[in-house]
Amino acid sequence: MDIKETVLGILNDLTGNDVSGAMDDNLFDSGLLDSMGSVQLLLQLQGDLGINVPVSEFERSEWDTPNKIIAKVESLA
Amino acid sequence: MLSFEPYGNPTYFALLGVALLPLMIGLLYGKRSRLYETLISIFFLVLTFGGPKWTQGVALIIYILYEVALTWGYAVYRKRQNSGPIFYLMVILAIIPLTIVKVTPAVENGQASLIGFLGVSYLTFRAVQTMMETRDGTLKDYQVMTFLQFMLFFPTISSGPIDRYRRFEADYRSVPDREKYLGMIQKGIRYIFVGFLYKFILAYYFGTMLMPKLQVMAMHSRGGFLDLSWPVLGYMYAYSADLFFDFAGYSLFAVGTSYIMGIATPMNFNHPWRSPNIKDFWNRWHITLSFWFRDFIYMRLVFWFMKHKVFKKPTTTANVTYIINMLVMGFWHGVTWYYITYGLFHGCALVINDTWLRYKKKHRASVPHNGFTQVFAIFLTANMVCFSFLIFSGMLDKLWFH
Numbered sequence: 001m002d003i004k005e006t007v008l009g010i011l012n013d014l015t016g017n018d019v020s021g022a023m024d025d026n027l028f029d030s031g032l033l034d035s036m037g038s039v040q041l042l043l044q045l046q047g048d049l050g051i052n053v054p055v056s057e058f059e060r061s062e063w064d065t066p067n068k069i070i071a072k073v074e075s076l077a
Numbered sequence: 078m079l080s081f082e083p084y085g086n087p088t089y090f091a092l093l094g095v096a097l098l099p100l101m102i103g104l105l106y107g108k109r110s111r112l113y114e115t116l117i118s119i120f121f122l123v124l125t126f127g128g129p130k131w132t133q134g135v136a137l138i139i140y141i142l143y144e145v146a147l148t149w150g151y152a153v154y155r156k157r158q159n160s161g162p163i164f165y166l167m168v169i170l171a172i173i174p175l176t177i178v179k180v181t182p183a184v185e186n187g188q189a190s191l192i193g194f195l196g197v198s199y200l201t202f203r204a205v206q207t208m209m210e211t212r213d214g215t216l217k218d219y220q221v222m223t224f225l226q227f228m229l230f231f232p233t234i235s236s237g238p239i240d241r242y243r244r245f246e247a248d249y250r251s252v253p254d255r256e257k258y259l260g261m262i263q264k265g266i267r268y269i270f271v272g273f274l275y276k277f278i279l280a281y282y283f284g285t286m287l288m289p290k291l292q293v294m295a296m297h298s299r300g301g302f303l304d305l306s307w308p309v310l311g312y313m314y315a316y317s318a319d320l321f322f323d324f325a326g327y328s329l330f331a332v333g334t335s336y337i338m339g340i341a342t343p344m345n346f347n348h349p350w351r352s353p354n355i356k357d358f359w360n361r362w363h364i365t366l367s368f369w370f371r372d373f374i375y376m377r378l379v380f381w382f383m384k385h386k387v388f389k390k391p392t393t394t395a396n397v398t399y400i401i402n403m404l405v406m407g408f409w410h411g412v413t414w415y416y417i418t419y420g421l422f423h424g425c426a427l428v429i430n431d432t433w434l435r436y437k438k439k440h441r442a443s444v445p446h447n448g449f450t451q452v453f454a455i456f457l458t459a460n461m462v463c464f465s466f467l468i469f470s471g472m473l474d475k476l477w478f479h
Contacts, residue, residue: 039380057215058372
């Protein structure tokens, strides 16, 4: 499975929403993601893709839309 | 010898203007003089911590040497090894001075600790954050001189905003181009003038004119249910207004001065009274503090709890961590029943708020959302916050126990 699909799967599970239709929407502004969700996302990325992102690497403005998250994960994979 | 509260009076601003002028000319011509910046930093630090307050100055110097030794030592160690217990030990050592300063008044009948000085909390936040990022490996290139500049950056030393090492370093190591810098000067000057309005007019009115009168009235109106009365309600709003205008005013001075020095120190307030819920309030009120707590306490604890599967449900993890997070914030304000209650109040408010937001998400169709509910939400949030500030103010302590 490719990264994009995996990340979207994780995001859909976490937010309880299908985010694939709004890839540039800010997930924090819309309340779909918060600090708790961010940590869950990091743990899922670790579990599913083996990507280690320390909490202090998590700069919110770089992780606030599905597209940005996918780009970020691809750069780290 | 001259001695000032930072941003305390017109002379301080006059000196600030004179001291910043050569620096501004330098930045406009693309030059940043480290030497000059260091000299004016020392000058303003001596104004704040010298003269009659020299004991604070000595405490500051010893404290800084101690934190440099710890962060430097840890950075050197971390390049070779990465043990958990050593990291925890270093963090504990880094917060020991602050803990002593905060606990001393509670056990010594209100006596202040000898090792305390104005700004010790804010410096501790910066030092601990530097250590945590070193542990994570996000901060690889620790430099003693940069750390000193970061800690002792005089515009923000006494009460923040709490910047981050890497963000500060990036600004400090570069010079903004002329167009960008002119924009920063313009913003900086505007911030300082809005700060005048907030601190010297509005905070003066609410804090110095109104609050003492309301306090006397409130003390005279005791005897009713929990000693509450209309003057207590008035005091609650006046205190909240004073707290906001005083601290937002100070923060505007600190951010404005930083901007003029070509450093984009983050903002501390973003229209907090427009928040539709408590969670949003903490994204808008004393932002650099609440984000520090979010990033270095809340998220780390949640990460640890989830990794070690301490709680079955994610919501339990979130709720427990909210309470811990806000309790720590309460204790940080000081070891008194009202600060701790204030922390607990906000922890519980966040838990309730989150439960409501989850409910709303699930029942989106049946929960109305319109202009009226929005205004109601803002009104409710602002009043809950003002009530929490009444607890925080210590007024209830005076009403009940004095």
